[in-house]
Amino acid sequence: VKRAMLDLRVADVAVIVLIFVLALAGFVTAWGWGPFAPPPEVAKRTVVIRADGREVLSMPLTGVGETQRHEVGGPLGNTIVESAPDSARVVDSPCRDKLCILHGRISLPGRAAVCLPNRVAVEIVAGAEQPFDALSR
Amino acid sequence: VDANRLARLSLLAAMGIALHLLEASLPNPLPLPGAKLGLANIVVLVAIVWYGLRDGLKVTVARCVLSSFVMGSFLGVTFWLSLAGGVAATVVMGLAYRYAGGAFSLVGLSVLGATAHNLGQLAVAAVVIGSGGVLMYYLPMLLLFALPAGVATGLVARGLLARHPAPLGEPVA
Numbered sequence: 001v002k003r004a005m006l007d008l009r010v011a012d013v014a015v016i017v018l019i020f021v022l023a024l025a026g027f028v029t030a031w032g033w034g035p036f037a038p039p040p041e042v043a044k045r046t047v048v049i050r051a052d053g054r055e056v057l058s059m060p061l062t063g064v065g066e067t068q069r070h071e072v073g074g075p076l077g078n079t080i081v082e083s084a085p086d087s088a089r090v091v092d093s094p095c096r097d098k099l100c101i102l103h104g105r106i107s108l109p110g111r112a113a114v115c116l117p118n119r120v121a122v123e124i125v126a127g128a129e130q131p132f133d134a135l136s137r
Numbered sequence: 138v139d140a141n142r143l144a145r146l147s148l149l150a151a152m153g154i155a156l157h158l159l160e161a162s163l164p165n166p167l168p169l170p171g172a173k174l175g176l177a178n179i180v181v182l183v184a185i186v187w188y189g190l191r192d193g194l195k196v197t198v199a200r201c202v203l204s205s206f207v208m209g210s211f212l213g214v215t216f217w218l219s220l221a222g223g224v225a226a227t228v229v230m231g232l233a234y235r236y237a238g239g240a241f242s243l244v245g246l247s248v249l250g251a252t253a254h255n256l257g258q259l260a261v262a263a264v265v266i267g268s269g270g271v272l273m274y275y276l277p278m279l280l281l282f283a284l285p286a287g288v289a290t291g292l293v294a295r296g297l298l299a300r301h302p303a304p305l306g307e308p309v310a
Contacts, residue, residue: 005242008245010240011240012241012245016284016288020281022280023281026277026280027277030274030276050267053264112270112275114266116214116215116262116265117215119266121271123268
């Protein structure tokens with residue numbers, strides 16, 4: 001190893017700054033910070049539940065109605081997703097680390113709670129393309 | 138096969154497995170898949186500097202496969218996540234060391250590796266979930282987390298390589 005490998009170099013700082021800027025750009029676009037802030041209306045969001053790579057449930061957040069529980073099957077067993085009028089969360093999952101439950105309640109577009117071991121994802125997307133899904137169920 | 142090198146690579150892989158298992162037994166610092174320190178990257182970085190990218194990859198693959206045997210996760214989601222992350226980190230650090238080793242210090246290489254690790258994991262996660270939108274949500278948090286994690290593991294590798302610039306038992310080049 002060359003002696004120079006031990007001391008912090010200009011390129012190191014450049015990489016650190018670049019990654020920091022990319023992370024901030026990600027927060028602004030994907031998280032809706034600042035100019036990309038999502039509209040506050042509750043009606044224009046949809047909860048999408050995915051299992052094993054496919055969409056299994058899509059229902060708009062109406063802001064009214066009751067809290068529902070959805071059992072979503074995965075390779076480890078059932079993940080229980082709770083959809084409230086304005087948000088959703090994972091309340092139980094057979095995975096080891098329970099990161100999906102720890103993630104808590106999600107309500108803003110672009111947010112997601114994912115259980116990778118059980119291949120289940122709950123995400124909030126902007127818009128309400130399929131308003132009849134909830135009625136026809 | 139050079140028996141000395143094989144023995145030393147096995148030793149590095151064994152240390153990688155120990156660090157991998159230690160880290161897997163610690164609680165996650167954030168409720169976020171993939172936000173880990175990446176202690177095993179220390180060993181891989183040492184392997185790359187001592188022996189190059191090809192041997193670094195051997196250490197990474199051995200580490201991921203053997204750790205998954207111990208944890209019972211072989212060919213499961215967790216296994217593919219750690220293998221994709223580990224291989225991505227090794228390739229990026231190995232190429233950066235080979236072609237831009239003069240420009241980066243070990244800390245810079247380690248930060249590149251930590252970032253590549255998270256990107257590799259996210260790619261597998263996106264396939265598992267079948268959605269790139271979820272990926273975009275986790276990306277900024279993981280990028281931000283890769284910085285302190287990469288600096289920390291880079292500093293440890295720096296401490297190791299400052300004392301052992303050449304493989305143990307071999308003369309310093």
